[in-house]
Amino acid sequence: MQVPGIPSLGKAKVDPNLTQIAANFKGPAAGRNAVATQTLQSIQLQNKALGVAQDGKIDAYLNAILARLQAGLPGTPPPARVYATPNTEFNARSFEDGGIFIPYKVLDALESEDELASLIAHEYAHVALQHYHSDWIDTAANLAYSAGNIYINRQLKTSTDKDLLGMVLTNDAVLGASQIGLVPALTRDQENEADQLGVDLLIRARYSIVGAITFLSRMEEWEARNQAILDQRKTNYFDLFSKSEQSVIAKAIDAQIDVLENKLAKQIHSTSQKHDKGEDRSKTLRSYIKQHYAGVDRPPLSVAPYTAALKSSHAKAFFTGLDQAHASTAALAQKNLPQALSNATGATKSPAALVPFARHVMINAMAVNGKSADALAMLESDVGTNSALFVDNVFLINILKKSSPEKALTLAQHSYERYADSPELLPDLILLSKQQKNPFAVMKYYGVCAGKAMASSNNALLESCNKAKG
Structure with missing residues (x-):
């Protein structure tokens, strides 16, 4: 088995006597912003998994924070856009084209705009510092899970190939696993650089640096939750089949996962590819703040704007709708078909009704509850307008x-x-x-x-x- 070599980073480390912004961006803050109307490439990638969770009010709030952060850079900042997603894990990611994706669970779990601004600043810093020349592992991960998808859907001669419920459950297992393949590969040094530039941007935007420290303090708890979610997504493949079938599937799926998780382990370790734990990142960032910003003002955390935008009745109803969509998927996995339809209906009656994931869930629930004509009509409509998830294209x-x-x-x-x-x-x-x-x-x-x-x-x-x- 041959694996691709990790590209050379090709970038000298910043002089420790300089801030990231001083070393990489010359000149005073220009007060400009470049919030993109769309980031097509990263949207396509995200639509291969759970898609985005668009909402006018929430989108406007997230991108107003981005614009405020961008104003601290000299000249015209790199274009970017922030999106909420229906993902349940606690993390965020960004891509080379400026797409920044934050799960709704994260948006609902913070306590101030300063924390949210810290997260957005960190992800935007990856974009501004052009960290994405090492994202070759994304393609490898996509191919790995594609192998599992192909094997399950085309090579197994079981009821899964014929039974509608089996097809739906298989597609949902593939959908969740695909999300794993969309995590960009970043080195520990790159994560530290993004933490540091993020603080530079926070301070220039007159946010409190306490928000950055508070956010990092949450990461240790979140890491355990995320690992449990990722592990469950992997095992969801195997839960669909008998033990005799699982051993065969493992040869197609786990052999590919081994390429990522085992055969690359030495190379990944040599470049410190794994993220530092939240506590370690917090210590590193505190040292940076102490060196460069010991005397900076620490204004109170900005709680009111965050509460107004993300703890409002509208946001609560939107997030609850996404919860119901996930509850429908869980009910389907347990083969509780009426409950799956009830939860999906609740999602489509909420402010999250137009979210592609919610519609995907409704299509599945109708299909297995004797409403196949309605399901097909919705599926064809969504795919025809390019609003469906990739997995719905495959389904059709x-x-x-x-x-x-x-x-x-x-x-x-x-x-x-x-x-x-x-x-x-x-x-x-x-x-x-x-x-x-x-x-x-x-x-x-x-x-x-x-x-x-x-x-x-x-x-x-x-x-x-x-x-x-x-």
């Missing part, structure tokens, strides 16, 4: 394969072009092109598949493409 492709293979091929082509790094679609593209008697398309997609499979040592992907090609 699977439905159309028998009833309308030509439409299935058109949708598969559209989905492959729209959603970045989607190798799980390649076997379908090959098979459907073959059925449409288009040998040139068959060879094109097979060549892409072989290249991706060899680059990532993804045997499950190559086997599926070989089978589709015939």
Whole structure:
């Protein structure tokens, strides 16, 4: 098994006598902002998992904080945009194009705007410092979970291939696992740099640095919660199948996970790729503050604006709707179909009704509760307007394969072009092109598949493409 080499960071460390902002951004604060209307690439990636949780009021509040932070940079700041997501884990992430994604559970768990500004400043600092040249591991993770998806959906000859509930449960397991593959790979030094530049931006924006320390103090508790969530997402694959089947699936899935978690361990350790624990990061940041900002004012934490925006009745109802969507998924996993529909209906009657994840949950719940016509109508509507999650595109492709293979091929082509790094679609593209008697398309997609499979040592992907090609 060959693994890709970690790219050279290629950047000298900042002089410890300088702040991050002084070392990397010359000149006085320009008072400008560059809040992007959309960050297409990262939105496509996030839509391959749980998507975003858009809400006009919450979005406006988050991006007003970003604009205030951006104003502390000289010149025109790098464009970015903050999004809430329906994720339940306690973390945040950003991407090279400026997309910053914060789970709704985090937004509801903080206590001041200063804490929230600290989190946004940290993620925006990664963007401003151009930390994302080492994000090759994202693609490797995507391919790993694609291998599991392909294996479960196409190679197992069990009721999962025929039973609608089995298909829905499988797709949800894939959906949750896909979220794991979207965590950018950052070194410990990069995390520290982002903490430090984040503080620089906080102070320039006249936020309290106490917010940064308070936020980091939460991380130790959050880390344990997150690990439990990630572990559950992995095991959700296996809970769908009998023990005899699990050993076979493990060869396709865990062998790929091993590439990330075991075979790369030495290389990851050598670059300090794992995040410091919250306590260690807090100590490092305190030293930075003591060195550069010992005499800076520490205004009171700004609680009122945070409370007005994220503890309002509207925000509470929005977050409750997302909770109901997750409760529907949990009820489905327990095969409590009426409860799944009841929870999904509650989500679609809340302010979260238009969130793609909530609609995805409603489609699933209707499909398994004898409302397949309504489910199909909603699915086709969402996919047709490009508002559906990637997994819903895959669901519709699977439905159309028998009833309308030509439409299935058109949708598969559209989905492959729209959603970045989607190798799980390649076997379908090959098979459907073959059925449409288009040998040139068959060879094109097979060549892409072989290249991706060899680059990532993804045997499950190559086997599926070989089978589709015939």
